[in-house]
Amino acid sequence: MEWKSEGSAQETPSAVVQEREGILEDTDEDGVSESFQLLQIDVGCECGGGETLPAGTASWCSKNVQRKQRHWEKIVAAKKSKRKQEKERRKANRAENPGICPQHSKRFLRALTKEKLLEAKHSGPRLCIDLSMTHHMSKKELSRLAGQIRRLYGSNKKADRPFWIYLTGFTTDSPLYEECLRMNDGFSSYLLDITEEDCFNLFPLETLVYLTPDSEHALEDVALNKVYILGGLVDESIQKKVTFQKAWEHSVKTARLPIQEYMVRCQNGKNYHSEILAINQVFDVLATYFETHSWPEALKKGVSSGKGYVVRSLVE
Helix, strand or coil, X not given: CHHHXXXXXXXXXXXXXXXXXXXXXXXXXXXXXXXXXXXXXXXHHHHCCCCCCCCCCHHHCCHHHHHHHHHHHHHHHHHHHHHHHHHHHHHHHHHHCCCCCCCCCHHHHHHHHHHHHHHHHHHCCEXXXXXXXXXXXXXXXXXXXXXXHHHHHHHHHHCCCCCEEEEECCCCCCHHHHHHHHHCCCHHHCCCEECCCCHHHHCCHHHEEEECCCCCCECCCCCCCCEEXXXXXXXXXXXXXXXXXXXXXXXXXXXXXXXXXXXXECCCCCCCCCCCCCHHHHHHHHHHHHHHCCHHHHHHHHCCHHHCEEEHHHHC
């Protein structure tokens, strides 16, 4: 009895197929349509649920499913091949250049960057961006300022000796904060300090140096015991001495980049010369000088040719 039961169970799929074929032959158009619907339901049940079909039943799945499966297998095979080629390339590169360190993973580089930034918080130079003047700026100017903050932060992450950055006078319900979130991916996770406090209340006044192009004193060095302030101001109307006046009102020392000491004006078609730089350009000068202790090299890095100045040594 048990043998007969197994035999009947093995013959069931064939019997079902024969029965369906008989139905298709004996029914009219409506019956054919109804039978096809039953077949589709059965195929959907057998192919659904993510279950692996046994061998010989692939014909029950639709051509579309099979085509997608073949396409996915090609993608997986291509990725495996690419990884294998990249691994062989790195191996050959290490064999040819044994003195070069192996390429680090992105996860390792992110961890290294985070470690450098957190170390700068305790022992590195400090840079403050004064954002207390943004309420007079237009939406276009705020967007430009948000872009400058993004570029400044990006340069700081790449620096070998980064600064620790403070965004002061910065409220989370301000239009500038909304622009920073909109334009800068991952802004909410930036490794820096954001505070609503004014920079003049946050630090001792004797440690502050407000960098402004209107100052009479050229910056001579970047010291660890000082806090350097950049005015977060994008002003298309070019109101002069705004940041200088604010520093003077709080009796804070001011300084300008030594552009006049190390650079000269160069002729250009527009006859345009300006010492006013974006905050990310000023930062590039500071960061480069802090690493190299060379003002000509630092100014060449941060002052673009469009400002109408060139390093004096290049002219000579």
